[in-house]
Amino acid sequence: MAKVFTAGDVASHNKPDSLYITIDGDVYDLTKFQDDHPGGKKILQRVAGKDASKQFWKYHNEGILKKYKAKLQVGSLDTKPKEEPKPAPAPAPAPKAPAKAVVKASSSSSSSSSSSEAESEPLEAFGDQIPFGDPSWYQNYHSPYFNESHVALRAELRQWIESDIEPYVTEWDEAKRVPEEIYQEMGRRGYLAGLLGIKYPTEYVPSGIQSVPPEQWDLFHEMIITDELSRTGSGGLVWNLIGGFGIGGPPLFKFGSKALKDRIAPGILRGEKRICLAITEPDAGSDVANLTCEAKLSDDGKHFIVNGEKKWITNGVWADYFTTAVRTGGPGMNGVSLLLIERGPGVTTRRMDCQGVWSSGTTYITFEDVKVPVENLLGKQNQGFRVIMTNFNHERMGIIIQSIRFARVCYEESVKYANKRRTFGKKLIEHPVIRMKLAHMARQIEASYSWLESLVYQCEKMGETEAMLRLGGPIAGLKAQSTITFEFCAREASQIFGGLSYSRGGQGGKVERLYRDVRAYAIPGGSEEIMLDLSMRQSLRVAKAMGMKL
Numbered sequence: 001m002a003k004v005f006t007a008g009d010v011a012s013h014n015k016p017d018s019l020y021i022t023i024d025g026d027v028y029d030l031t032k033f034q035d036d037h038p039g040g041k042k043i044l045q046r047v048a049g050k051d052a053s054k055q056f057w058k059y060h061n062e063g064i065l066k067k068y069k070a071k072l073q074v075g076s077l078d079t080k081p082k083e084e085p086k087p088a089p090a091p092a093p094a095p096k097a098p099a100k101a102v103v104k105a106s107s108s109s110s111s112s113s114s115s116s117e118a119e120s121e122p123l124e125a126f127g128d129q130i131p132f133g134d135p136s137w138y139q140n141y142h143s144p145y146f147n148e149s150h151v152a153l154r155a156e157l158r159q160w161i162e163s164d165i166e167p168y169v170t171e172w173d174e175a176k177r178v179p180e181e182i183y184q185e186m187g188r189r190g191y192l193a194g195l196l197g198i199k200y201p202t203e204y205v206p207s208g209i210q211s212v213p214p215e216q217w218d219l220f221h222e223m224i225i226t227d228e229l230s231r232t233g234s235g236g237l238v239w240n241l242i243g244g245f246g247i248g249g250p251p252l253f254k255f256g257s258k259a260l261k262d263r264i265a266p267g268i269l270r271g272e273k274r275i276c277l278a279i280t281e282p283d284a285g286s287d288v289a290n291l292t293c294e295a296k297l298s299d300d301g302k303h304f305i306v307n308g309e310k311k312w313i314t315n316g317v318w319a320d321y322f323t324t325a326v327r328t329g330g331p332g333m334n335g336v337s338l339l340l341i342e343r344g345p346g347v348t349t350r351r352m353d354c355q356g357v358w359s360s361g362t363t364y365i366t367f368e369d370v371k372v373p374v375e376n377l378l379g380k381q382n383q384g385f386r387v388i389m390t391n392f393n394h395e396r397m398g399i400i401i402q403s404i405r406f407a408r409v410c411y412e413e414s415v416k417y418a419n420k421r422r423t424f425g426k427k428l429i430e431h432p433v434i435r436m437k438l439a440h441m442a443r444q445i446e447a448s449y450s451w452l453e454s455l456v457y458q459c460e461k462m463g464e465t466e467a468m469l470r471l472g473g474p475i476a477g478l479k480a481q482s483t484i485t486f487e488f489c490a491r492e493a494s495q496i497f498g499g500l501s502y503s504r505g506g507q508g509g510k511v512e513r514l515y516r517d518v519r520a521y522a523i524p525g526g527s528e529e530i531m532l533d534l535s536m537r538q539s540l541r542v543a544k545a546m547g548m549k550l
């Protein structure tokens, strides 16, 4: 049981050789820690034996306590109010129970109907309630998209991420690696299997996900996994956990043969093996139709022999499988196929040093006379371009979800900081110029997120082919919109944090890291320029085919 102290007990530990302080009613022994304190030991000695809550919150954010509490806390003050017991983790709904839509679109004339009144209850508040700091369905708003199973999944994720991931993200980013057990936990919890843009694959993961019955799984659940992971404010973390898998996995599950899937899917979905997507080459990025990595059929027709290079491949250094775009035919898009290459002789991977997403493992790959069984073809020979294009929509939606959340993180961090930092005798938030910055961030975040919800809903409702044709344009447009918003928010947050977001770590640490991650979102998956152009070309082409009147 935690020890109980009086204020007098703590006051007696007021010397360097016995240095206690209290923060928010909890007592910390900093005697050993003082020499390692990055802010210096004298500053701690000045508050020895005292309540140092005010000073602590001035210089740190909540991540520091989460990380050091277990190591340094020795008890609490007798005056500290008892904490409310934490709510139990969200129970899994009965497997067959249909998820109740908590909110249904209600017409203005339906106010007299008691059942529609019950159905139009807003969703319960969740999170810190900073206006625009979370999507509106976290803040007591009505929503036509989210139901109880989404709410339960959000709680399940939030609990795990806040305790096991968030406190360590900076450390992992600096080390350029996320511990393997976190990836495996993604598998154990069933999350990896929910990130494929398809129905939940119970044939490979019968245990499913704790809080959502598999038959209820939809693209909004998938969005919540990505969104909640992105609250950590690290593109490197998110790409480490879902970057390679989320784009390399879907082609295998949608176009691979059953025998191939039965052989490799279980290991991948358990998080024991890794898969990535290898399309981009030193000389072919957005211009996929012109890639040169070649796969020649062997004389006996049993293998492809692959030779070529791939560049900027997320997770490549750790990957066991490479979903690879290769040239099997003539020039242009009709000579491209998709092949699942397994790590083995002739496959070499080298880690690349990049501006951002440090813990994502960006990789340069060489394939030299790699023998790949023909059974590893994904889809039909020379028809890989269509598979790649379908996959792009799913990839871009992932980038959009992350970019919008990262923009929110920049905004949310700024609001919190602006409410504590004082300049010229006032809190930052009391300066109109700062509020103006926040308002411009919020309006772009909210507009982008509403478009995102609408497109996730369309993806859910349309069949795959219809979605590929009709949504390619809008998704490209939103990809550009979301990364422009992210870049804007990272910049404005940096201005608000000043020097604290210029140095790494500490209070401005998330903002500094995200600022470095921006280009990793604005360029890959289709650069902003290509996306904006495609959004118009594709939308006009589809509209023309559907009878647009000019």
Ligand code: HEM
Pocket: 021, 028, 030, 037, 038, 039, 040, 043, 044, 047, 052, 055, 056, 059, 060, 061, 064, 068, 072, 505, 506, 507
């Ligand atoms: C449980 C007690 C404490 C722990 C675990 C702790 C930990 C840390 C850590 C890890 C940093 C590095 C920056 C960061 O990551 O945020 C830091 C910086 C700092 N700390 Fe503490 N600290 C504690 C208490 C205090 C107190 C009581 C004060 C003031 C009286 C203080 C003043 C500072 C200052 C001035 C910095 C440098 C901030 C900057 O770089 O802008 N710390 N502390």
